[in-house]
Amino acid sequence: MVKIPPYLHPGDTIGIVCPAGYMEAEKVQACIDALRTWGYYVKTGMTVGSPSENYFSGTDKERLGDFQQMLDDDKISAVLCARGGYGVTRIIDDIDFSKFIEHPKWLIGFSDITLLHSHIFSNYGISTLHAPMAGAFNDEDPENIYLQSLKKALEGKKISYSVDGNKFNVKGEAVGELVGGNLALIVHAIGTSSDIKTKGKILFLEDTGEYLYAIDRMFYQMKRAGKFDKLAGLIIGGFTNIKDTEKPFGKDIKEIIKEIIAGYDFPVCFDFPVSHATENYALKIGAGYKFKVGKKKVSLSE
Amino acid sequence: MGLGAVVPGASARDDEPLSSFVPKYLRTGDTIGITSPAGFITLEDIAPAVEQMKTWGFKIKIGATIGKRYFTFGGTDEERARDLQTMLDDDSIAAVMCARGGYGVVRIIDQLDFSKYVKKPKWIIGFSDITALHSHVNKNYGVASLHSKMCNSFPDVWTDADQLQKDTILSIKNALTGTQMKYSFLPEGCNKPGAAEGILVGGNLKTLETLAGTSSDLYTNGKILFLEDTGEYLYSIDRMFWNLKRTGKLIGLKGLIIGGFKIKPDDPGEEFGIVLQDIVLDKLKDYSYPVGFNFPVGHQKDNFALKCGVRHRLEINTGSCLLEEIK
Numbered sequence: 001m002v003k004i005p006p007y008l009h010p011g012d013t014i015g016i017v018c019p020a021g022y023m024e025a026e027k028v029q030a031c032i033d034a035l036r037t038w039g040y041y042v043k044t045g046m047t048v049g050s051p052s053e054n055y056f057s058g059t060d061k062e063r064l065g066d067f068q069q070m071l072d073d074d075k076i077s078a079v080l081c082a083r084g085g086y087g088v089t090r091i092i093d094d095i096d097f098s099k100f101i102e103h104p105k106w107l108i109g110f111s112d113i114t115l116l117h118s119h120i121f122s123n124y125g126i127s128t129l130h131a132p133m134a135g136a137f138n139d140e141d142p143e144n145i146y147l148q149s150l151k152k153a154l155e156g157k158k159i160s161y162s163v164d165g166n167k168f169n170v171k172g173e174a175v176g177e178l179v180g181g182n183l184a185l186i187v188h189a190i191g192t193s194s195d196i197k198t199k200g201k202i203l204f205l206e207d208t209g210e211y212l213y214a215i216d217r218m219f220y221q222m223k224r225a226g227k228f229d230k231l232a233g234l235i236i237g238g239f240t241n242i243k244d245t246e247k248p249f250g251k252d253i254k255e256i257i258k259e260i261i262a263g264y265d266f267p268v269c270f271d272f273p274v275s276h277a278t279e280n281y282a283l284k285i286g287a288g289y290k291f292k293v294g295k296k297k298v299s300l301s302e
Numbered sequence: 303m304g305l306g307a308v309v310p311g312a313s314a315r316d317d318e319p320l321s322s323f324v325p326k327y328l329r330t331g332d333t334i335g336i337t338s339p340a341g342f343i344t345l346e347d348i349a350p351a352v353e354q355m356k357t358w359g360f361k362i363k364i365g366a367t368i369g370k371r372y373f374t375f376g377g378t379d380e381e382r383a384r385d386l387q388t389m390l391d392d393d394s395i396a397a398v399m400c401a402r403g404g405y406g407v408v409r410i411i412d413q414l415d416f417s418k419y420v421k422k423p424k425w426i427i428g429f430s431d432i433t434a435l436h437s438h439v440n441k442n443y444g445v446a447s448l449h450s451k452m453c454n455s456f457p458d459v460w461t462d463a464d465q466l467q468k469d470t471i472l473s474i475k476n477a478l479t480g481t482q483m484k485y486s487f488l489p490e491g492c493n494k495p496g497a498a499e500g501i502l503v504g505g506n507l508k509t510l511e512t513l514a515g516t517s518s519d520l521y522t523n524g525k526i527l528f529l530e531d532t533g534e535y536l537y538s539i540d541r542m543f544w545n546l547k548r549t550g551k552l553i554g555l556k557g558l559i560i561g562g563f564k565i566k567p568d569d570p571g572e573e574f575g576i577v578l579q580d581i582v583l584d585k586l587k588d589y590s591y592p593v594g595f596n597f598p599v600g601h602q603k604d605n606f607a608l609k610c611g612v613r614h615r616l617e618i619n620t621g622s623c624l625l626e627e628i629k
Contacts, residue, residue, distance in 0.1 A: 054575025055537065055568075086537045089544040188541060190515035192548035213374065213405045217512050220408045225515030250373025 021085020025049025238275025341404020
C-alpha cells in the first residue's frame with residue numbers, strides 16, 4: 001500500500017529548491033507570494049537564484065546538499081522544485097532517503113523531477129506530487145484551475161478531473177495506482193534503480209521539444225521493455241513544441257501512439273491536461289485512481 | 303553510486319552467449335546484399351558503393367527497399383523487415399550491408415526471425431541506427447558483426463577521394479576478407495592509460511541508451527566498449543552516460559573507447575559548462591580500466607571498420623594508442 005505523506009495545514013512550511021537547472025530568484029517570487037497567500041510559510045534553499053554561472057543551479061554537491069537538507073528538515077512539510085531542466089540524474093544515487101522514509105513529505109514538480117517521482121515510488125512506495133512548478137506562477141493567474149489543483153492536492157482534497165472525449169480515445173475503465181511523467185525521463189530510467197513498474201498501473205506521459213522520430217523511438221523502447229504489457233490504463237498528456245525532421249516523419253503524435261497501442265486492450269485517453277503548457281493538473285504519483293474513458297467524457301478520480 | 307544500490311547487469315548473466323561466433327569471411331565471387339532497414343536511399347545514391355564493391359571482386363544483390371520510400375523510411379515496416387529477412391535467409395548472400403542509418407531498426411527488429419542466421423551467421427554491416435542490430439545479435443546470439451561506413455559514405459569518384467576516405471572504405475573490405483584489424487590512434491592528454499583484452503562491442507550512444515530494458519540491450523561486462531554520437535546536446539550526452547552508469551554498463555568494462563562526438567551547441571543562456579572529456583571521466587572515477595578518446599569511429603570521415611563481437615586488445619599509453627584484433 002502506498003504511503004501518503006501528511007497533507008498540509010495553514011502555517012506549514014514549504015521548502016523551495018532547484019535540484020536541476022538554474023533559476024533566477026526573481027522568477028520564483030510569484031510562486032512564493034502565492035504559497036504565502038495560500039497560508040504557508042516558504043523557505044528557499046541556497047540553490048534558488050544561486051550564483052552558479054553554468055546550466056545548473058549549483059554544483060552537484062550544492063544541489064544535493066540543498067535538497068538533502070530540505071528532505072531532512074522536520075520543519076519543512078513539502079519540497080517544491082522550482083524548475084526542471086536537467087540535473088536530477090546526477091545526484092539521485094547520492095540522496096539519502098532514510099529520514100524521508102521515516103517521515104514522508106510531499107515532493108512537488110515535473111519534467112526532470114519525474115526521475116525523483118519514479119525513484120521514490122519504485123523504491124519506497126511513497127506518493128509524490130506531479131504538478132506545476134515556480135515558473136507557472138509567473139505565466140498564470142494563481143486562480144487558474146491548474147495552480148488551484150496543486151493547492152487542493154496539498155490540502156488533501158480528493159481530486160477528480162473531467163475532460164472532453166477525443167476521437168482517438170480507447171474506451172474503458174481502469175482502477176490502479178498512477179505512475180508516469182515526462183516520457184524522456186521515464187525511458188531514461190529504464191534498467192536503472194529508478195525504473196517504474198507498470199503492471200496494473202495507470203500510466204501518464206507528456207513531453208516537450210522532442211522530434212517525432214525520437215518520440216516514436218521512445219514509445220518503441222517502452223513497448224519493447226514491456227511497459228505496456230500489463231498496463232491498466234494510459235493517459236497521454238500534452239506533447240508540446242514537437243519538431244519534425246526536414247523529411248517529414250509522416251505520423252503525428254496520436255498516430256505514433258495509436259500504432260504502438262494497437263493490440264493492447266487498456267483504455268487510453270489523449271490530450272489530458274498534464275503538460276509543459278498551462279494545462280497541467282496536479283497528479284499524485286502512487287495514489288489509487290479510477291480512470292474512465294467514455295464516448296464524451298474522460299474522468300480521473302482518486 | 304550509493305551504497306546498496308542495485309547494479310543490474312553487474313554480474314555475469316546466465317542468458318548471455320558464452321562464445322562468440324565469427325561469420326565466414328568473404329572471398330572473391332561472394333555476394334553482398336544491400337538493404338535499407340532504417341532511412342530511405344535511392345538506387346543512384348548507392349551506385350558508387352555498388353561499383354566499388356564490385357571492383358573488390360564481390361557480386362552485389364540490391365534489396366527491394368533500395369529506392370523505396372515511406373516518409374523517412376526505406377519502405378514500410380513490413381517492406382523493410384521482409385527485405386532484411388530475405389537477405390538474412392538467402393544462402394547465396396554472404397554479407398548484408400545496410401545502405402544507411404537514420405531511424406527505423408527498432409521498429410522491425412522484433413519481427414525478424416534470426417533462426418536461419420544463427421545456424422549460418424553472416425556479416426551484418428553498418429553503424430548509427432544499425433547499432434541496434436549489432437547489439438541485438440551480439441547480446442542474443444554472440445555473432446560478430448561489422449560496425450563501419452555504409453553505402454552513403456562511398457566516394458562518388460574513387461580516384462577523386464582523399465586517402466583517408468579511401469582508407470576507411472578499404473577497412474570495410476579488409477575486415478570482411480579476414481584481415482586482422484589493427485588501428486593506432488593519437489594519444490590524448492585526458493586518456494586513462496592501461497591495457498585490456500576483451501570482446502569489442504559498442505556503437506551509437508543514443509541508440510544503445512534506447513535499447514535499455516529491451517531484448518536487444520547490450521551486455522558490457524568484461525568487454526571493451528566503444529561509443530560515438532552526433533547532433534546531441536552536451537546535457538543529453540551527460541544524461542546518456544549517466545544512463546550507462548546507472549544501468550550497470552560501465553562498472554564491469556575492460557576498457558572504453560570514445561569515438562567522435564559531434565556536439566550540438568548549447569542554446570544561449572543554457573551553457574552546460576562541462577566538456578565531453580569531463581562528462582565521461584566523471585562517470586569513471588571509481589574504475590581503473592583504460593580509456594582512449596578520439597578514436598577514429600563515428601559520424602565523420604575517419605570512421606574505420608570495427609568488428610563487434612570479436613576479441614581485441616586495447617593499449618593506451620602516453621605516447622601511443624592501439625586497438626588490435628586478437629585471437
